[in-house]
Amino acid sequence: METNSSGGGSSSGSLGSSSTMILHNAVIVTMDKESRVFRNGGVFVVQDRIKAIGQSADILQQFSQMADQIIDLQSQILLPGFVNTHVHTSQQLAKGIADDVDLMTWLHDRIWPYESNMTEEDSYISTLLCGIELIHSGVTCFAEAGGQHVSEMAKAVELLGLRACLVQSTMDCGEGLPASWAVRTTDDCIQSQKELYAKHHHAADGRIRIWFGIRQIMNATDRLLLETRDMAREFKTGIHMHVAEIPYENQVVMDTRKVDHGTVTFLDKIEFLQNNLLSAHTVWVNHTEIGLLSRAGVKVSHCPASAMRMLGFAPIKEMLHADICVSLGTDGAPSNNRMSIVDEMYLASLINKGREVFANGTTDPAALPAETVLRMATINGAKSVLWDNDIGSLEAGKKV
Numbered sequence: 001m002e003t004n005s006s007g008g009g010s011s012s013g014s015l016g017s018s019s020t021m022i023l024h025n026a027v028i029v030t031m032d033k034e035s036r037v038f039r040n041g042g043v044f045v046v047q048d049r050i051k052a053i054g055q056s057a058d059i060l061q062q063f064s065q066m067a068d069q070i071i072d073l074q075s076q077i078l079l080p081g082f083v084n085t086h087v088h089t090s091q092q093l094a095k096g097i098a099d100d101v102d103l104m105t106w107l108h109d110r111i112w113p114y115e116s117n118m119t120e121e122d123s124y125i126s127t128l129l130c131g132i133e134l135i136h137s138g139v140t141c142f143a144e145a146g147g148q149h150v151s152e153m154a155k156a157v158e159l160l161g162l163r164a165c166l167v168q169s170t171m172d173c174g175e176g177l178p179a180s181w182a183v184r185t186t187d188d189c190i191q192s193q194k195e196l197y198a199k200h201h202h203a204a205d206g207r208i209r210i211w212f213g214i215r216q217i218m219n220a221t222d223r224l225l226l227e228t229r230d231m232a233r234e235f236k237t238g239i240h241m242h243v244a245e246i247p248y249e250n251q252v253v254m255d256t257r258k259v260d261h262g263t264v265t266f267l268d269k270i271e272f273l274q275n276n277l278l279s280a281h282t283v284w285v286n287h288t289e290i291g292l293l294s295r296a297g298v299k300v301s302h303c304p305a306s307a308m309r310m311l312g313f314a315p316i317k318e319m320l321h322a323d324i325c326v327s328l329g330t331d332g333a334p335s336n337n338r339m340s341i342v343d344e345m346y347l348a349s350l351i352n353k354g355r356e357v358f359a360n361g362t363t364d365p366a367a368l369p370a371e372t373v374l375r376m377a378t379i380n381g382a383k384s385v386l387w388d389n390d391i392g393s394l395e396a397g398k399k400v
């Protein structure tokens, strides 16, 4: 058995070098159902799973004889890895190219020309750089929001050791698409996603999952929506889609799809709302639509920085009160210019307190308290990416 402390930087102290290990003398914030915190906690790990967690003294007494390695964390805080539920890894090279413009200009004039000219190598490098920045803020799992070269993303994720739900961005109609956009017909969108699923789902020792993507309703035919819904049910995987981002989107949906409110109302009408849908942003929703999202078990990814730049204030407090699972995302680099889930926690807390003043005419310092925000970045994130059996909290049976 080898013992060491975490402060000395010796290579023998690196995690993962032993098949059984004790980490002790840590402040453990479990994020389990009871929100347990161990002030002087310990955890016994066997291979890649937590076998036991509790007070340091108990863990040391019960498991020291079985541990290949014992690491003293010297009162450092041990948290579950953060889950970023909305990030465009292939936009990392576009940091700073689209500041201070509205969403439609941002998409049509800056982002889609950039994305549609990316080579496979660009996508690989972009995902690597984005992943490194995510890891730096404590992210261990992310939901890709959609790019073109998914196989290159998968290669980068495998190298980085992250977990990811990867999706291809699909658009089969609508304004603004550059001529060079790769996947354009409905059949291509469906076929290429099936191929990606066959090739990469459960790759990298199970760390990669393939989901299905709808970029946004203004660039999706009803057929693409319905076939994507059915395909996700058949393959038992998730769907990632930008939803109700700006008032213009809702107006286009009302005009073209003949419903009396926006995207969420229409998605309900075609039975697209289901518990494997990760609905990004979801800013412009009314009270009825919050009810529809809640009843269907749809997960919402709140991206505070991106929302403040281009979209507006989502009713996050109301969604949480309606029992919607809300998590946090950074969005892509040109929507944020930072890739830190810690920054998003900070912004989520402040923005949603500030929103109370104009949304409900009063102050509410308890809107999105610290523990709620931490849940959004951990266990809610894990539920949103349908991975909560394995990650999102520190509990016996979960993965490290």
Ligand SMILES: O=c1[nH]c(=O)c2nc[nH]c2[nH]1
Residues within 6 Å of the ligand: 088, 107, 111, 215, 216, 242, 245, 306, 331, 332, 335
């Ligand atoms: O913030 C956003 N980033 C995107 O890439 C995108 N695509 C559609 N809608 C979007 N919103």
